[in-house]
Amino acid sequence: MVGTILAGGKSRRFGRNKSLEFFQGERLIERQVRTLRSLFPEVMIVTNTPELYLDLDVTIVQDIIPGLGPLGAIYTGLLFARGGSIFVTAVDMPFIQPEVIRRMMELLPGHDVIVPRLGDYLEPLHGMYSPRCLASVKRMLDRDELQVVRFFPSVKMAYLDEEEIRRLDPKGLSFFNINTPEDMAKAIEILGTGRG
Numbered sequence: 001m002v003g004t005i006l007a008g009g010k011s012r013r014f015g016r017n018k019s020l021e022f023f024q025g026e027r028l029i030e031r032q033v034r035t036l037r038s039l040f041p042e043v044m045i046v047t048n049t050p051e052l053y054l055d056l057d058v059t060i061v062q063d064i065i066p067g068l069g070p071l072g073a074i075y076t077g078l079l080f081a082r083g084g085s086i087f088v089t090a091v092d093m094p095f096i097q098p099e100v101i102r103r104m105m106e107l108l109p110g111h112d113v114i115v116p117r118l119g120d121y122l123e124p125l126h127g128m129y130s131p132r133c134l135a136s137v138k139r140m141l142d143r144d145e146l147q148v149v150r151f152f153p154s155v156k157m158a159y160l161d162e163e164e165i166r167r168l169d170p171k172g173l174s175f176f177n178i179n180t181p182e183d184m185a186k187a188i189e190i191l192g193t194g195r196g
Contacts, residue, residue, distance in 0.1 A: 001105065002084055003036030004077040005029065006070055006125065007047040007091040008063055018178055019091040020052065024191060028178070029091055033058055039101055040087065044080060046073040071146045074129055075137045085130045094187055095173035096126065103168055104128050104160055112155035116175070118162045123175050124148040132156075 007019045007029060014021075019029040026034070029045070033056055036043045044059040053060050061080045065072050070090075077086045085108060089096055104114050108128050115127040125148075136154040140146070165174065178184050 001040055001108075001128070002059075002077070002081045002086045003040035003043045004081075004086040004088045005032045005036065005043070005045045005091050006073045006077075006088060007045050007049075007053070008066075008069075008073055014178070014180055014184075017049075017052070018184075021178075021184065023094055023178075023184070023187065028094060029053060029056070031094055032089060032091055032096070035096055035098065036087070036089070039098055044077060044086070046076050046080075065141065068141055069146050070125055071137060071140060071148050071151075074148065075134070075141060078129060078131055078134050078137070081131070083131050085128055087128050088125060090125045090177060092178040093126065093174075093176065094178065095176050095190070097169045097174045099168040100126075100160070100165060100174050103164065107158050107160065110156070111158040113152060114158040114160060115152075116165055117159040118165065118175075122149055122152075122159075126175060 020027050023031060033043055042059060044061060045053050046061055046063060047053065048063055048066050050060045050062050061076055063072055064076045074088055077088060087101060107114050112130045112132045113127060116123040133155055136151040140151045178187055
């Protein structure tokens, strides 16, 4: 399995490329790489600006079809994983929890996709995708349907449910993401209170 970081967003709400913002002494992209490297033999960044990450010892790939958002990035990641599965996370989720990811890895065999489920809400950008998803994702892209969860009914799904997420991540920080400077301030505050 390849740990895959999506770093193709335009960071409009943040005002500048948040993947390069420093957080706890390292750039957000470096934090994600470090966490995923502890879990996966290969780490990949899917981006439209590969030149920004050449200093990182990871596989860097450019969106095959730019401008198609996370679904296009998942498609690109699966193609470059050479027949392997991928774990996908966004660059702006600084508190992903290895225990949650390991449990998802245990649940993946026999399924095409596994995503966390909190009530009725799914977290597709903290998900695992097998290469068996490629045909379904390609059909979505061809129809210009870009919402990731829309292809889920066509594949074999498994969910990491809320009760188990709460057990593995009692502070509930796995899915915290940084969209604005205010979110960054909140993340720093979380670290200051010892919750990170």
